[in-house]
Amino acid sequence: MRWVLVACLLFYSTVSSASENFSRIVVLMPHLAESLFNFGILEEIVGVPEFTTVPESQKKRIKFIGPYHRISIESVLALRPTIVLASKDGNLLSNVDELTALGINVKTFDPRTLGGVVATLVSLREIADQVRPKLKLQNERKLLDFKKQLTKLRGSLPNARVFVQIGFDPLVTVSDRSFLGEFIHHLGLENIYAKELAAYPRPAIEDVVSRRPDIILIVNLTNSAQVGEKNRAVWAKFRSLPGVSNDRVIMLAGDRIVKPGFEMLQGAGDLVTQLKRNNGK
Amino acid sequence: MANSAKIIGVLLLALLAFVVAVLVGPAEMTSEIFWQLRLPRAIGVASVGAGLAVAGVLVQSSFGNPLADPFTVGIASAAALGAVVGAVVFRGSFLGFGPGAMAFVFALGFSFVMTAWMRRGIRSAADILLVGVVCGFFFTACATLILSLSEPHALAHSLSWLMGSATYIELPWALGVAAITTVVTLVAWLQWRAMDLVTVNELTARSMGVDVKKLRLLLYVCVAVIVAISVGVAGVIGFVGLVVPHALRRLGVRSTVTLIPAAFFSGAALVLSADALARTIIAPTEVPVGVILAIIGAPVFLWLARRSL
Numbered sequence: 001m002r003w004v005l006v007a008c009l010l011f012y013s014t015v016s017s018a019s020e021n022f023s024r025i026v027v028l029m030p031h032l033a034e035s036l037f038n039f040g041i042l043e044e045i046v047g048v049p050e051f052t053t054v055p056e057s058q059k060k061r062i063k064f065i066g067p068y069h070r071i072s073i074e075s076v077l078a079l080r081p082t083i084v085l086a087s088k089d090g091n092l093l094s095n096v097d098e099l100t101a102l103g104i105n106v107k108t109f110d111p112r113t114l115g116g117v118v119a120t121l122v123s124l125r126e127i128a129d130q131v132r133p134k135l136k137l138q139n140e141r142k143l144l145d146f147k148k149q150l151t152k153l154r155g156s157l158p159n160a161r162v163f164v165q166i167g168f169d170p171l172v173t174v175s176d177r178s179f180l181g182e183f184i185h186h187l188g189l190e191n192i193y194a195k196e197l198a199a200y201p202r203p204a205i206e207d208v209v210s211r212r213p214d215i216i217l218i219v220n221l222t223n224s225a226q227v228g229e230k231n232r233a234v235w236a237k238f239r240s241l242p243g244v245s246n247d248r249v250i251m252l253a254g255d256r257i258v259k260p261g262f263e264m265l266q267g268a269g270d271l272v273t274q275l276k277r278n279n280g281k
Numbered sequence: 282m283a284n285s286a287k288i289i290g291v292l293l294l295a296l297l298a299f300v301v302a303v304l305v306g307p308a309e310m311t312s313e314i315f316w317q318l319r320l321p322r323a324i325g326v327a328s329v330g331a332g333l334a335v336a337g338v339l340v341q342s343s344f345g346n347p348l349a350d351p352f353t354v355g356i357a358s359a360a361a362l363g364a365v366v367g368a369v370v371f372r373g374s375f376l377g378f379g380p381g382a383m384a385f386v387f388a389l390g391f392s393f394v395m396t397a398w399m400r401r402g403i404r405s406a407a408d409i410l411l412v413g414v415v416c417g418f419f420f421t422a423c424a425t426l427i428l429s430l431s432e433p434h435a436l437a438h439s440l441s442w443l444m445g446s447a448t449y450i451e452l453p454w455a456l457g458v459a460a461i462t463t464v465v466t467l468v469a470w471l472q473w474r475a476m477d478l479v480t481v482n483e484l485t486a487r488s489m490g491v492d493v494k495k496l497r498l499l500l501y502v503c504v505a506v507i508v509a510i511s512v513g514v515a516g517v518i519g520f521v522g523l524v525v526p527h528a529l530r531r532l533g534v535r536s537t538v539t540l541i542p543a544a545f546f547s548g549a550a551l552v553l554s555a556d557a558l559a560r561t562i563i564a565p566t567e568v569p570v571g572v573i574l575a576i577i578g579a580p581v582f583l584w585l586a587r588r589s590l
Contacts (some may be wrong), residue, residue, distance in 0.1 A: 051432055070429070169448060170441040170567070198566075203307075205448055206318050207565035210308030222435070230379065234449060237317045 021082035029087035039128035111260035155188040163213035291546040298553035307564030325450035327549040332462040332507040334548025337522030344406040350522035354413035358420035360512035363387025385513030392505030445518040445571030473537040
């Protein structure tokens with residue numbers, strides 16, 4: 001009896017997935033859209049949030065629907081989407097509820113853990129498989145590569161106590177409750193704020209100093225070199241910190257490592273390269 | 282004698298708050314934490330609190346309006362817009378200057394325009410306040426517009442600034458702010474007699490030989506310098522300029538000669554205490570100092586007001 005139920009459920013999920021119409025996709029989170037672009041889905045995407053990296057060939061066609069934390073529902077509706085893809089990490093639940101109440105088919109992903117990131121990519125690949133069956137093999141390989149690289153990265157960095165800074169003023173870090181915190185742990189580093197209750201804690205700078213991190217990893221989301229240098233100068237004042245005295249204040253420009261998708265591997269690559277460079281000094 | 286005792290009382294309170302602010306924190310004190318973080322921050326925060334409280338006295342006395350504060354005259358809103366432009370438009374750095382420097386430039390720029398206007402056109406206190414309020418709304422709207430178009434991390438940076446952020450004050454800057462605030466306070470304090478007369482009645486003040494327009498202009502410049510430097514260093518810290526002068530008056534400090542020094546030390550004590558709480562109340566997380574000031578200060582002020590009714 002149980003097997004019949006499972007079979008029915010599997011059949012239902014296949015049918016419901018197959019019956020979804022992906023001819024006009026609106027994506028509410030930049031990293032979801034970028035992952036779809038990576039899987040070769042271009043023409044079907046009609047709307048993305050601001051600050052999404054859109055392929056050059058699609059720039060004129062794809063419409064922006066506002067920033068991901070404040071989506072313009074009206075803009076989404078105007079695009080007459082057949083499906084909307086949202087994320088539980090970043091999009092407002094009220095936006096998702098509003099769209100659902102308006103009869104829009106909304107598919108939600110949860111990339112708040114490393115497992116969630118992989119599951120999200122698997123689901124996006126499934127969408128890509130339906131839209132572009134020709135790319136099925138290629139995308140399968142891409143995903144397999146991603147998983148392989150992720151496995152390869154496990155414990156690839158020497159065990160050291162790291163402070164991950166993703167915001168300067170206010171000072172913002174990550175705990176194990178965020179995918180980035182988990183990713184840092186996966187790489188072999190020990191996050192000094194791993195056990196905090198909040199996913200993105202805001203510690204006082206003197207608390208960071210008192211925890212004496214061996215590495216200070218600054219994710220410079222502004223992409224401004226001047227801000228980066230200013231940031232580095234703040235830490236340089238604390239010469240007794242192992243991270244400062246050993247020249248292990250690492251700056252990652254851009255947001256690659258904080259994007260739960262293919263780009264996070266490139267971010268990790270940047271981190272490994274920089275750490276090796278600093279070790280060689 | 283009674284007034285001197287009150288001033289000595291608030292001076293001691295400010296000193297106590299300073300010692301507490303330096304000793305208390307989320308981490309154990311080391312020489313690095315003392316020299317690089319707590320001492321500069323305590324000096325900076327004390328100067329900002331002192332300056333804003335004095336600015337409140339000056340604005341209320343010179344415009345004869347008990348509801349006036351540095352925000353009412355539009356300078357603080359101009360500074361806030363500057364900080365938002367610095368954080369969002371210039372992505373945190375313009376020619377090496379951060380949002381704090383931009384806040385300073387905007388506040389001073391607006392003050393120059395206003396002083397020029399005060400010398401030529403608008404004269405009455407009500408008009409100056411009205412222009413300040415209208416400009417304040419305009420600046421706030423511009424800042425909100427920019428914020429609504431900003432990236433999430435720039436939004437967080439700007440909001441942190443708008444709620445008061447004293448994390449990265451450096452010792453030379455803190456000492457500079459302390460020196461400028463003290464000098465400007467002294468310049469304003471020397472006008473105490475004229476300010477007292479204007480507070481009683483503008484016509485009487487004129488008949489006693491006070492050049493009201495000149496006095497108002499001088500005090501406006503003093504307020505502008507204090508607010509610009511305060512916002513530049515520690516973000517937008519509201520509440521102090523409005524509440525400290527009122528609380529002191531309700532405690533019986535009425536004459537400007539006493540009110541200015543009393544506000545100087547009380548403002549320092551209030552912001553130092555709020556900052557110490559902000560750093561420790563939910564450590565290791567730091568709460569914006571402006572939030573603590575309003576949450577704790579408002580009930581205390583209401584209690585004071587109820588007592589004196």
